[in-house]
Amino acid sequence: MPHNRPISPHLQIYRLPLTGLISISHRLTGVLLSIGLLGLVFVAMQITLGEENFNQIQLALNTLPMKIVIIGFVYALMFHLCHGVRHLIWDAGRTFSREKLTYYARIELVISASLTLFIARELM
Amino acid sequence: MRNVFTKPHLAHFHWLQQRLSAFFLLPLSYWLFMFAERCLHANYSEMLTWLHSPMNKYGLIAWFLLVCYHGALGIQVVFEDYILRSRQRLAIWSANTFFIGLALCAVLFLVQI
Numbered sequence: 001m002p003h004n005r006p007i008s009p010h011l012q013i014y015r016l017p018l019t020g021l022i023s024i025s026h027r028l029t030g031v032l033l034s035i036g037l038l039g040l041v042f043v044a045m046q047i048t049l050g051e052e053n054f055n056q057i058q059l060a061l062n063t064l065p066m067k068i069v070i071i072g073f074v075y076a077l078m079f080h081l082c083h084g085v086r087h088l089i090w091d092a093g094r095t096f097s098r099e100k101l102t103y104y105a106r107i108e109l110v111i112s113a114s115l116t117l118f119i120a121r122e123l124m
Numbered sequence: 125m126r127n128v129f130t131k132p133h134l135a136h137f138h139w140l141q142q143r144l145s146a147f148f149l150l151p152l153s154y155w156l157f158m159f160a161e162r163c164l165h166a167n168y169s170e171m172l173t174w175l176h177s178p179m180n181k182y183g184l185i186a187w188f189l190l191v192c193y194h195g196a197l198g199i200q201v202v203f204e205d206y207i208l209r210s211r212q213r214l215a216i217w218s219a220n221t222f223f224i225g226l227a228l229c230a231v232l233f234l235v236q237i
Binding site for chain 1: 157195199
């Protein structure tokens, strides 16, 4: 296979439209969520280690800075999920016109924010 | 669409795995949020009771396994787009090791509980 695949896209050069910003945020949230997975596995480890460890981690998770991190994780996940659903719709060959792309980009932002609010309220 | 299934090509296969894992992760997220809610508010015995139910334990394990798989596939594409070819192999290999390690740890911890 020829080694001519370009390194792309050059984010610092182009002024991205809303759809482009959302697309790169999808990647960014994917990377951040992967890092967040470490935290989840760490919590699972603390449960294995016993009641005292669990109580300590629970105390830490209920502090304000950690709550902000958790809500951030939930938002990243909801955003990634909503854009992922749109990828599935795109794969079915739908909603590719320019107006629809921007329209659904906005809808996606509203839905991901609403889902985050709902889940954050249930969690906190 | 039919070509994807009948003429497997590496890139198509990658694409298909990414989409299928995403699709199955949607319902499995239920266990993530139930788990998170208990991590924040349940006491230890309530947590254990919840995790001892096979439905919850294996639902959560399935989420961890699939999310690590989905993550590895996604990070590979990001690295292919942003990292110079000469360093790509090492970067992708490292990412895969990270996700395999996480998946193994998650399963080991959850099975023990």
